[in-house]
Every structure is written in structure tokens, then in C-alpha cells.
Amino acid sequence: MKSYQTLAKQNERTIRNFYAAFQCHDKNEMLNHVSKDLILTVPGSGLNSGEYWYHDGFATFISNILEYYGGKFTQEITALAASDQHVMVREFNVLNRKEDPSVDWQLPMVMIYTLRDGVISQMRVVPEYLDVYNAFWTKGAENPRGSVDLFAHGRHPLGNAFSEEQFDFMMEKYFG
Numbered sequence: 097m098k099s100y101q102t103l104a105k106q107n108e109r110t111i112r113n114f115y116a117a118f119q120c121h122d123k124n125e126m127l128n129h130v131s132k133d134l135i136l137t138v139p140g141s142g143l144n145s146g147e148y149w150y151h152d153g154f155a156t157f158i159s160n161i162l163e164y165y166g167g168k169f170t171q172e173i174t175a176l177a178a179s180d181q182h183v184m185v186r187e188f189n190v191l192n193r194k195e196d197p198s199v200d201w202q203l204p205m206v207m208i209y210t211l212r213d214g215v216i217s218q219m220r221v222v223p224e225y226l227d228v229y230n231a232f233w234t235k236g237a238e239n240p241r242g243s244v245d246l247f248a249h250g251r252h253p254l255g256n257a258f259s260e261e262q263f264d265f266m267m268e269k270y271f272g
Contacts, residue, residue: 103180107211111183114216115173123158129216130154136219140226142233164233166197183209188247193232201232201239202246 110129117125136148136157143164148157161169168191175186189203203223210218223229225246231237 100180104178106214107180107183107209108176108178110211110214110216111176111178111185111209115171115185119171121162123155126158127151127154131212131215131217134217134219136221138221140223140230140233142230143235144233145230164193166192166194168192168197168200181210181212183211185209191232195235199239199242201228203229203232204246205229 114126114129117129130151132151134148134150134154136154138145138148138157144157144160148154170190172188173185174188175184177184185207187203187205187207189205191201191203192199193201203225205224206222208218208220208222209216225241227240228246231240
């Protein structure tokens, strides 16, 4: 059996490779890091919310993003915490929409990944501002916090450390 630290490092590498493929919009490479029985859960009420199952579901989720955004998608990873089974990543994303590419949307979120045998078996999207996330994914909706810098007080990287308290807090935020 592999040690906790070895598995945590392996899981961190898997997630970093997954993000590298995501940045290149390489769906096939992303799928190499996702289990065939993946379950992806996206909260909210917008166009991309719901559950996505298996490789086909994940491909649909990624296609929705690539078809909806207006050409701008920057992503800053501000924290990554890995354990032997889970990785949590805090993202600061800036996107626009095809319907109005001149308007940028700030979408800070946490991603919770569960890994099994070196691949992602579950993904949970946790928007920090669900109202903004829902509005972004709703055609014609305006940003309810458009004049606020949603990243202003959140640039506090945690480093590469795992904490059961962080994980419990995020699970409560997601499922509570």
C-alpha cells in the first residue's frame, strides 16, 4: 500500500496535469485524468448546472464552457491542498460571454476532487458567489455584483497542505 504522502503527491500531480490540459482546452488530455465512471456535480440554476456522469458527461460539461464563453478565460490557482484521496483547489476565474464579450465576470470558486487509482472519480464545483455564478450561466442576466472586486480579499494562498478542517468546512459549505 502506498503511503499517505506518496498518494497525496500523486494526486497533486494528476490535478496539476488536468489543469494544464484544461488551460490548453485539450478535452482528450483532460479525459486521461478522469475515471470512466466520473460524477461531476455543479450547483445552481444556470445553463451548466446539474450532474454530469462518465466521460460523455464530462465532455458535455467542457463543451458547454467552451461554447458559452466569449474568448476570455483566465484562471489563477490561489490554493491547492492534496491528500491521499482528495484535492481541493481555489480558483480565481475571469471569463466573458459570447453574448457580450466586452463584459468580464469574476468567478471565484473551489473545486473538490476525489481521486481513485490516480484519476479523478468525483468533481464538485463550489462557487463562492452562487448568485454571480448563476447569472453568468443565465443568458441575458446581469452580474448582481458587477461593481465589486470579488477577488480583493481572497488572495491568501494556503500552500500545498491538507487539513481535515479545510475539507470538512468545504464539504459543509457544499452539502450544508
